[in-house]
Amino acid sequence: MEQVKISPFQLGLLVISIVAGSNLAPIEVLAKRDTWICIIMAMILGSIFIWAQTTLATKYTGKNLVQINELIYGKKIGIVINLFYSWYFMQLIALQIFDFSEFYKNLMLRETPQPVIAIVFLLLCGWAVWKGMEVIARCSEIVIPIIILAVIGTLFLIIPNFKFTNFLPYLQITTTDLIRSSSSLTAILFGEIICFLMIIPMINNHTKLRSAIFIGMYLGGALILLGSVYVIAVLGNTMEISSYPLLQLVRLIDLGEFFSRMEVLVTASFFWIIFLKIAVIYYAMVLNTAEIFKLKNMKPLIFPLGVLGVNLAFILFDNSGDHYSFIVNGYPQMAIPYQFVIPLISLLVIWIRKSLATKKEI
Amino acid sequence: MIIIVTIAFLGIGFAQGRSLWQQKNYWEFTVFLFFMVMAYVFSFLQMKGVEIPSPLPPVKDLFTKLGIL
Amino acid sequence: MVILVVRFYQLLFILLLLCTICLNGCWNSKELSDIALVTGMGFDKEKVDSQEVIMTSQVIIPKEHPSMAGAAESTSEENKPYTNLTQKGVSIFDAVRKTNAFYSNKQFWGHLKTVIIGKNAAKAGINSYMDFLIRDHELRRQAYILISEKKPETILGLMADMELIPSITMQGLVESARFSGFASSVNLQNFLSRLMSESTAPIAALVKTKKHEANALPHVYGTAIFSKGKQARLIGKLNEHETRGFLFVIGQVKSGIVSFKYPPTEEIVSIELLSNKVAIKPLFKKKGPVFQVTLKIIGALGEQLYLGDLTSFQAKAKLNRLFAQEVRREVMKSMAKAKKLKADIYGFGEIIYQKNPHYWQKIKKNWPEIFAKSEFDLKIKTRIKYSGLIIKSPISN
CATH class of the missing domain: 3.30.300.210 (Nutrient germinant receptor protein C, domain 3)
Structure with a gap:
């Protein structure tokens, strides 16, 4: 397709934006004080997921997910698996669009219809995807460091409100809930990096691929951990009822009548992070579909696939409560096969073939 | 609203489709047309208020059926 | 070919315009003259067991700030920079919307400084009324909660001293209570945290009136103690030294x-x-x-x-x-x-x-x-x- 090259640094930044751009409110309601433990466990589990995905990518340098699947499973089964992935990416983008437009609708733009917010935002992302991956990568290079600094700086201001006793008692969460939360978190935060397998061939330095993705993952995870530690320390037991705990946290900043109403800064940063996240997933989805149908140019598909994504976003849930319970209960089961099981099976198939081939030689 | 969407679809479809046809990419043209039609049908149904069932797996998920979690 | 390029850029221009119109919230813009800035809110019940709640909101009317010389005249009845709107309703949100029947601007809660709860409402239980204060997306949880013996409308109408608006005065009073330790300063976040805890009893500060020259001033003192249970009811008070x-x-x-x-x-x-x-x-x-x-x-x-x-x-x-x-x-x-x-x-x-x-x-x-x-x-x-x-x-x- 396109012959663009992105540097490992840009790739790492894009990974950070994918990880950090998730809303953890449903998990925080479930895990309460022990959310930070769940996040650490999710980072451990996520490392296994990402290991599987990056190993798959390094075994076939320069090939993206669609081509890898076809090489491993052959043409016929490969196309079926690729269609499933296309469907998964479509659902992923629909979920993100729903999340984002709901956030803006409930908090800021109450009278604007939710589809309008989604459509306008999609037009922006679609334009970015039209321009190509290099544009998105360069944009992230400028935007993400500034945003990270801004958000961390803002969070410094809430430190006077800390109460470390809010973390006690440790590990009150039941084991079932711990497994549920951790698997949800892994699927939401880290499993979505599977869509990077479509973009990996564009990196200009394949040896640094693994380290770029892992560093991006850990940095993004560290940001999320920081956010949830702050939420638990400041909001304490009131965090169970907030739809957007991080936003509620930033609202409480009130230092000396000067640092007040900082949630505007956080909302604006969130907008940028989500924009990059959706742009990357959108790009991965369009590229995926274009490769399946063996098109030379993916640009014609940008518009129709985007419209389909927006339509799907508003079909998915009947109401917001459904959305929350889906994220904790249904999403891991839906996503983990794509994020982990299929790459693992692919690796197994490669390993079996290699050992059979060496046996034949012997 | 429907009129605006129809005009948008027709405009883009026309512009993109004609360029594809003139470059003799017939396969790409077909795929493009297919997705445009699908997108238009879904948008039309949504705007008319037709209830399309959600394709997500229901929340009573597989794991509880298997007895885990 | 040129026509197509031109058309494309025209389309792009229209799309960009659409983005600028929608993404920065023009659809949802709130002009300052269309909103009613609420700085203080009070709610009470007529009797302890009545169903309806009486809600009062103190709305600022933006005016030129009077000079020091004219301060005495401008705080007379006609030139108050605020107005109190009182309305009955079955719930707070109900009363808020009913207020629009006689006051055209929609109330904006982003600057709420104090919430005054009358004695009857406090004795009946305030758990259910907290929902509005927490759920609304404009409200910030830095508002202070005060319980008053008299009706909230009276307290919200008290002549303010340094500030011209009573609710801002009371916010200042609660904050300066830390200089004496004779009143507990509880904002919505603290109150909510205590309400949601399994064991800790919610508290709030008390307010009464005090005669000062010819007028009455708000006087913030002590602590009001609420019970735990289904409804947080006012069960007792602590005076200054006990506080x-x-x-x-x-x-x-x-x-x-x-x-x-x-x-x-x-x-x-x-x-x-x-x-x-x-x-x-x-x-x-x-x-x-x-x-x-x-x-x-x-x-x-x-x-x-x-x-x-x-x-x-x-x-x-x-x-x-x-x-x-x-x-x-x-x-x-x-x-x-x-x-x-x-x-x-x-x-x-x-x-x-x-x-x-x-x-x-x-x-x-x-x-x-x-x-x-x-x-x-x-x-x-x-x-x-x-x-x-x-x-x-x-x-x-």
């Missing part, structure tokens, strides 16, 4: 004056409080928890009406002893009252839960009774600095 005793135990006395009589002449010595640290250690015994409360208080000699030398070693020791005694008296008074009301205002239940969840599971059902019977082992360590511009009193024997 300070309570605040000592939770470590929130930032400043204040403790006065006591210095024998043998029984003249007053005042100590200014500088810092207040507390360590609470729970002991989990079979018959009930025992709390070891250690208070470390640093004070400075603020004023001595006693005409003697307070700088000798014996005098310093005696001063420290009397100071600790006075603090102990205040703390024990507040504890006695809290035990009588069976309300855990200190958060001791939370401390037990945090240190020993198993023990807490056993006693949590009867916590109010167990709290009332639990023992407190109070240790007070004081230190008095002699700061100030004079070393000893100029007239000393």
Whole structure:
């Protein structure tokens, strides 16, 4: 397709934006004080997921997910698996669009219809995807460091409100809930990096691929951990009822009548992070579909696939409560096969073939 | 609203489709047309208020059926 | 070909316009002249068991700020920079929307400074009314909660002193209560945290009127104690000194004056409080928890009406002893009252839960009774600095 090259640094930044751009409110309601433990466990589990995905990518340098699947499973089964992935990416983008437009609708733009917010935002992302991956990568290079600094700086201001006793008692969460939360978190935060397998061939330095993705993952995870530690320390037991705990946290900043109403800064940063996240997933989805149908140019598909994504976003849930319970209960089961099981099976198939081939030689 | 969407679809479809046809990419043209039609049908149904069932797996998920979690 | 390029750029231009119109919220823009800035809210009920709630909101009317010379005239009835809107409704949100029947601007809650709850509503229970205050997306949780004996409309109409708007005055009063320690400053976030806790009783500050020249001023004092349970009902009050005793135990006395009589002449010595640290250690015994409360208080000699030398070693020791005694008296008074009301205002239940969840599971059902019977082992360590511009009193024997 396109012959663009992105540097490992840009790739790492894009990974950070994918990880950090998730809303953890449903998990925080479930895990309460022990959310930070769940996040650490999710980072451990996520490392296994990402290991599987990056190993798959390094075994076939320069090939993206669609081509890898076809090489491993052959043409016929490969196309079926690729269609499933296309469907998964479509659902992923629909979920993100729903999340984002709901956030803006409930908090800021109450009278604007939710589809309008989604459509306008999609037009922006679609334009970015039209321009190509290099544009998105360069944009992230400028935007993400500034945003990270801004958000961390803002969070410094809430430190006077800390109460470390809010973390006690440790590990009150039941084991079932711990497994549920951790698997949800892994699927939401880290499993979505599977869509990077479509973009990996564009990196200009394949040896640094693994380290770029892992560093991006850990940095993004560290940001999320920081956010949830702050939420638990400041909001304490009131965090169970907030739809957007991080936003509620930033609202409480009130230092000396000067640092007040900082949630505007956080909302604006969130907008940028989500924009990059959706742009990357959108790009991965369009590229995926274009490769399946063996098109030379993916640009014609940008518009129709985007419209389909927006339509799907508003079909998915009947109401917001459904959305929350889906994220904790249904999403891991839906996503983990794509994020982990299929790459693992692919690796197994490669390993079996290699050992059979060496046996034949012997 | 429907009129605006129809005009948008027709405009883009026309512009993109004609360029594809003139470059003799017939396969790409077909795929493009297919997705445009699908997108238009879904948008039309949504705007008319037709209830399309959600394709997500229901929340009573597989794991509880298997007895885990 | 050129036509297509031109058309493409025209389309792009239209799309960009659409983005600028929609993404920055023009669809949802709120003009300053269309919104009613609410700085204070009060709700009350006619009687303790009535179904409807009477809601009052204090709305600012933006006007030119009057000069100092014209201040006296501009605070007359016609030129008030605020107005109070009162409305009955079955719920707060219902009353808010009904207000629009006689006031055209939609109320904007982003600047809410104080919430005043009338006595009847407080006695009936305020859990259900908290929902509006938390759910609304414009409300910030920095608003202070005050309970009043009189109707909230009266309090919201009191002549303000330095500020022209009563609710902003009251916000200032609650914040400056930390200079005396005689009122507890509770904002929505703290109140919510106590409401949601399993054991801690919610508290709020009280407000009454006080005559000042020809007018009445709001006077913020004391603490109102609410019960736990399905509805948080007002069950008791702490007066000024009891409030300070309570605040000592939770470590929130930032400043204040403790006065006591210095024998043998029984003249007053005042100590200014500088810092207040507390360590609470729970002991989990079979018959009930025992709390070891250690208070470390640093004070400075603020004023001595006693005409003697307070700088000798014996005098310093005696001063420290009397100071600790006075603090102990205040703390024990507040504890006695809290035990009588069976309300855990200190958060001791939370401390037990945090240190020993198993023990807490056993006693949590009867916590109010167990709290009332639990023992407190109070240790007070004081230190008095002699700061100030004079070393000893100029007239000393």
